[in-house]
Amino acid sequence: MAKIGVEQSLTDVKDALQSRGYQVTELARAEDARGCDCCVITGLDQNMMGIQNIAVDGPVINAHGLTAEQVCREVESRIQ
Known part of the structure; x- marks a missing residue:
């Protein structure tokens, strides 16, 4: 199973x-x-102060305004 950082x-x-x-x-x-x-x-x-350091090769999901269920669906759609 995939490894997800939260x-x-x-x-x-x-x-x-x-x-x-x-x-x-x-x-x-x-x-x-x-x-x-x-x-x-x-x-x-x-992205505070306009600086971006890429630490992950996979997608990054912004959970702001989403329920846990919506985040799970987003994760599943992006890693498959």
């Missing part, structure tokens, strides 16, 4: 992805995203 504050998303069988890694630092097939972020600190 920002720390998104516990409902983390729980929902784990219940679907995904391996979930908590994203506390940029290095935590290495090896992840997909990352889910809150969007609150997305």
